[in-house]
Amino acid sequence: NEGAPAEMYKQIRQGLVGSMLNVLGADATRKAQQLAVEGSRLHIPMLFGYDVIHGYRTIFPIPLGESASWNLTTIERSARIAATEAAAAGLHWTFAPMVDVSRDARWGRIMEGAGEDPYLGAQIAVARVRGFQGRDLASPDALAACAKHFAGYGFAAGGRDYNTVDISENTLRNVVLPPFKAAVDAGVATVMNSFSEIAGIPATGDAHLQREILKGEWGFQGMVVSDWGSIGEMVSHGFSADLKQAAQQAILAGSDMDMESRAYVAHLAALVRSGAVSQKLLDDSARRVLRLKFRLGLFDDPYRHSNAEREKQTLSRPEHLTAAREVARESIVLLKNDAGLLPLDKGLRSIAVIGPLAADKDVPLGNWRGQGKAHSAVSLLEGIQAAVSPATRVLFAEGAKLGVGGRSFAGELTFNTSDRSGFAAAVDAARESELVVMALGEDAMQSGEGRSQVDIGLKGLQDELLRAVLEVNKNVVVVLMNGRPLAIPWLHEHVPAIVEAWFPGSQAGHAVADVLFGAYNPSGKLPVSFPRHVGQLPFSYSHKNTGRPGPRSEVFWSHYADAPNEALYPFGFGLSYTTFAYSKLRVSGTAMDRNGSLQVTVGVANAGRRAGTEVVQIYVRDLVGSLTRPVKELKGFERVELRAGESRDVVFTLKEADLAFYTARGRWEAEPGEFKVFVGGDSRDTSEAAFTLR
Numbered sequence: 001n002e003g004a005p006a007e008m009y010k011q012i013r014q015g016l017v018g019s020m021l022n023v024l025g026a027d028a029t030r031k032a033q034q035l036a037v038e039g040s041r042l043h044i045p046m047l048f049g050y051d052v053i054h055g056y057r058t059i060f061p062i063p064l065g066e067s068a069s070w071n072l073t074t075i076e077r078s079a080r081i082a083a084t085e086a087a088a089a090g091l092h093w094t095f096a097p098m099v100d101v102s103r104d105a106r107w108g109r110i111m112e113g114a115g116e117d118p119y120l121g122a123q124i125a126v127a128r129v130r131g132f133q134g135r136d137l138a139s140p141d142a143l144a145a146c147a148k149h150f151a152g153y154g155f156a157a158g159g160r161d162y163n164t165v166d167i168s169e170n171t172l173r174n175v176v177l178p179p180f181k182a183a184v185d186a187g188v189a190t191v192m193n194s195f196s197e198i199a200g201i202p203a204t205g206d207a208h209l210q211r212e213i214l215k216g217e218w219g220f221q222g223m224v225v226s227d228w229g230s231i232g233e234m235v236s237h238g239f240s241a242d243l244k245q246a247a248q249q250a251i252l253a254g255s256d257m258d259m260e261s262r263a264y265v266a267h268l269a270a271l272v273r274s275g276a277v278s279q280k281l282l283d284d285s286a287r288r289v290l291r292l293k294f295r296l297g298l299f300d301d302p303y304r305h306s307n308a309e310r311e312k313q314t315l316s317r318p319e320h321l322t323a324a325r326e327v328a329r330e331s332i333v334l335l336k337n338d339a340g341l342l343p344l345d346k347g348l349r350s351i352a353v354i355g356p357l358a359a360d361k362d363v364p365l366g367n368w369r370g371q372g373k374a375h376s377a378v379s380l381l382e383g384i385q386a387a388v389s390p391a392t393r394v395l396f397a398e399g400a401k402l403g404v405g406g407r408s409f410a411g412e413l414t415f416n417t418s419d420r421s422g423f424a425a426a427v428d429a430a431r432e433s434e435l436v437v438m439a440l441g442e443d444a445m446q447s448g449e450g451r452s453q454v455d456i457g458l459k460g461l462q463d464e465l466l467r468a469v470l471e472v473n474k475n476v477v478v479v480l481m482n483g484r485p486l487a488i489p490w491l492h493e494h495v496p497a498i499v500e501a502w503f504p505g506s507q508a509g510h511a512v513a514d515v516l517f518g519a520y521n522p523s524g525k526l527p528v529s530f531p532r533h534v535g536q537l538p539f540s541y542s543h544k545n546t547g548r549p550g551p552r553s554e555v556f557w558s559h560y561a562d563a564p565n566e567a568l569y570p571f572g573f574g575l576s577y578t579t580f581a582y583s584k585l586r587v588s589g590t591a592m593d594r595n596g597s598l599q600v601t602v603g604v605a606n607a608g609r610r611a612g613t614e615v616v617q618i619y620v621r622d623l624v625g626s627l628t629r630p631v632k633e634l635k636g637f638e639r640v641e642l643r644a645g646e647s648r649d650v651v652f653t654l655k656e657a658d659l660a661f662y663t664a665r666g667r668w669e670a671e672p673g674e675f676k677v678f679v680g681g682d683s684r685d686t687s688e689a690a691f692t693l694r
Contacts, residue, residue, distance in 0.1 A: 004623045007568075009035060010539060011323055012032070012035045012036050012040065015041055016265050018289055019047035019049055019257065020032060021259075022050060023090070026088070029089075030340075032046065033306065036302075039109055047293065049093035049095060051094070051096070051370070052083070052091070052094035053112060053369055053371060054366060054368060054369075055085075055370050055505060056083075056091075056370040056372075057315045057320075057372060057374035058082075058085060058323075058505075059324065059377070059505040060323075060328070061327060061328050061504050062112070062129075062367070062506045063096075063097065063098065064110060064114070064367075064527065065502030065503065065504065066501065067114040067124055067331075068331045068332075068524040069649045070523060070527075070637055071330055072123055073334040074330050076128070077327070079130075079132045082131075082143075083134065084196070084314060085314055085320070086143055087140060087142060088141070089306065090306045090311070091142060093351070094145060096112075096143070097113075098149065099122075099147050099148070100112075100149055101118050102115070102154030102155070103116045103537075103539055105456045105484045107156060107470045107484075108447045108450065109161065109447075109451075109485070110447070110483070110484050110485075110528065111484060114152065115526075116540045117541075118178040118179060119636075120196060120579070121178070122183075122622070123182070125180075125186070126185075128145065129147070129183050129188045133188075135263065135282035135297045138300075140305060140310070144292060144295075146191065146192050146225065146295060147183035148192035148193075148194070148227070149194035149196070150180060150210070152289075153195065155171075155195050160452045161449060162450075163196065166321050169321075170627055172198070175215070180214075182219050187520045189223070190225055193226055193230065195233065195666065198284060199414065204226050204231055204233075205253045205574065206253055207252065207254060210255065223291075225255070226250065226258055226259045227259065229259070229261050230261075231243075231263045232263055233261075234246045234250070236458060243266065244263075247266070247267040247268055248266055248277060250264075250276065251268065251271070255318070256288050256289060257289060260601070261539055266348060273384055275278075291298040293668050311434060322553050324511075326511075328508060328511030330467050330523065332500065332501050332512065332515050332524050333499075333524035334574060335498040335500050335573075335574075335575065336492060336497055337496075341475065343518030344518070346387060347389045348389075348392050349393065350394075350395065350433040352382065352391065352436045353381045354437070355399055355439035356402035357380065357481050358379070358380050359380075359396060360380075362376075362444065363442075363443055363503065364380075364503055364506075364508030365377050365506070366444050366503030367444055380437070380512055381509065382509045383512055386515070387519070395429040396429070397429040398425075399426035400460065401422075402403070402459065403415045403460070404419070407443065410450075411436040417441075423682070424466055427472055430472050432474065435473075437475070437516065437680045438476055438479065441482040442459070444483075444503060456537075470495070475518065476521050477497040478495070480498065480500050482503070483502065486530065486566070487534050489532050501629050521613070523615065525615045525682065526571055527542055528571065530567055531568060532563055535560070535563070536560075541572075541632060542571075542634075543631060544630060545628070546558045559655055570682050570684040571634075574615070574681075575611045576614065577612065578607070578644065579608040581604070582604055583603040584601070584603045585601070585602045585687040586691045587601075587677060590691055591692045591693070594694065595656060597689060599651055600652045600677055600689070601646060601652075602687065603650075604640055604648055604678045610644055611641070611643045613639055616650045617679070617681065617683070617686075619679075619686065620675055620678070621675060621676040621678070622673065627663060628638055635658045638652070652679070654677065676689070
């Protein structure tokens with residue numbers, strides 16, 4: 001449409017455009033900025049925003065995968081590199097981190113967050129905000145971060161994107177909001193509201209969320225931006241009669257900037273003139289937008305991020321690829337390793353590499369791959385070929401294609417359910433090899449925005465292909481690449497070794513090969529539980545006890561008749577090539593006084609023959625509260641590196657604040673009473689002790 005750019009340029013010169021999306025590159029952003037700064041009456045610079053979710057040119061693991069590292073330094077480093085690259089390409093603002101807690105693997109956007117736990121999510125939110133924003137927003141390598149989606153988006157009914165949310169104030173305060181509060185306390189520059197509604201009010205028009213909590217209780221001084229078109233979507237929600245009313249409701253509720261609805265441009269001036277919106281309210285929103293531009297240094301130099309030479313140098317740094325490999329291998333979780341099949345011997349005579357994702361160089365980049373070049377990832381096949389001995393014979397067979405159509409960011413996917421023409425070659429390769437590595441999972445466009453599913457198993461012919469291979473070779477290692485927890489009970493029962501690689505990014509194949517062949521001892525832990533069946537969803541380790549927890553000999557307790565309640569792989573779970581033994585859990589006292597603390601100490605020993613890293617986790621249970629409390633809540637973790645045979649005491653300090661929650665009295669506080677404390681290598685296998693808060 002030739003008229004669209006002309007109209008856009010006209011609006012920029014008229015001062016009607018405060019920010020632009022998807023304008024990429026130093027030259028393009030400089031030209032667009034020049035229209036605003038030199039062509040408009042007030043010379044106010046624009047913001048350039050983009051979805052820098054898990055990398056800009058260098059692609060890192062998806063956020064859910066990075067969260068499996070439980071390494072806050074690693075996560076901050078990833079965001080820092082992404083910001084450096086994006087800022088060099090002229091950008092000022094990223095729509096990340098997504099800090100939505102989600103406990104429903106059907107929801108496609110679970111891949112974009114940190115999983116099911118508010119404590120871990122809060123720690124990772126802080127790390128990513130620090131990484132994106134750096135020490136000073138005015139630095140030429142800083143991006144303004146955006147905590148999203150405020151609030152409750154991860155609790156969408158049925159796991160269906162954009163759907164309604166109906167949660168209590170208890171769940172909102174104790175589960176949903178803590179990562180947002182942590183991001184605000186860490187200085188996040190912007191917050192984005194959610195597409196969804198809570199209790200009948202769309203988040204974009206929710207004054208309780210935006211004015212009372214965010215800007216009131218928390219004192220947030222930054223800017224609130226709507227999600228893409230979410231102001232206009234309040235008409236579809238049935239909350240607004242038309243776009244004008246939507247604009248009024250959004251600004252009154254606290255949404256400072258309108259992204260893509262064009263409601264404010266069309267109606268806000270008239271609403272102020274009529275008195276429906278106060279001048280003071282408008283001034284507050286304008287001040288928040290301008291303050292961000294000042295903090296970014298754009299009034300000092302509006303072109304500070306638009307340097308073509310810096311862009312060229314920054315986007316070609318080899319050390320960024322090195323970092324991507326290191327981050328990816330820390331994100332990998334070893335789910336199963338029967339009989340010590342892993343790590344593999346580089347001197348094997350033959351290895352078959354089979355599966356629809358084995359040679360794929362695009363899927364490992366994941367969904368939100370920024371400006372990562374299509375088909376630029378190191379494939380698993382390439383990683384294995386580079387890792388093995390020159391004498392090792394590597395046989396490749398795709399076996400079956402995963403998808404047969406609709407593969408684009410906005411298209412619906414269809415899957416191969418009939419073409420088995422590659423099965424014979426796969427079976428022959430498996431029969432001729434000592435060992436098989438199978439790459440299975442999801443397409444990159446199978447998770448992400450708009451990618452909800454009722455089936456969270458392996459799509460297409462993957463299960464059938466795996467069964468065919470297992471019939472001729474039992475030595476099978478499955479490498480999973482996916483953006484959500486999968487329900488894979490059959491794999492767990494029949495496959496001796498399973499590696500969860502997520503979508504690992506640019507250096508996928510090398511990172512996975514580092515783990516497969518033991519160059520890196522896996523240390524990843526799940527940030528989200530893997531259910532046995534989709535029917536268990538939504539699912540969390542941090543559930544309530546109920547009045548009938550069981551088990552009982554009769555059926556009258558809270559359970560399923562046809563499956564266990566427990567996860568297949570619980571939150572915090574992850575194996576290593578060594579074994580860690582826990583001993584001597586002890587608490588420094590039987591009681592904690594108000595404003596006091598207790599030390600919780602546990603011995604951790606590396607009982608194996610390899611050096612390794614264990615993520616030691618501490619959980620607490622409040623046995624009696626003014627509101628019912630979860631059976632366990634994560635309260636801390638520590639990554640401990642131990643040489644073979646080495647042991648160490650790990651000490652956690654629990655304070656009164658660690659026991660606090662949003663109580664029935666409508667405030668954060670710790671209530672006196674009895675508590676249990678649990679320490680272990682995951683949320684299920686722990687030792688426990690008791691204490692009281694006086």
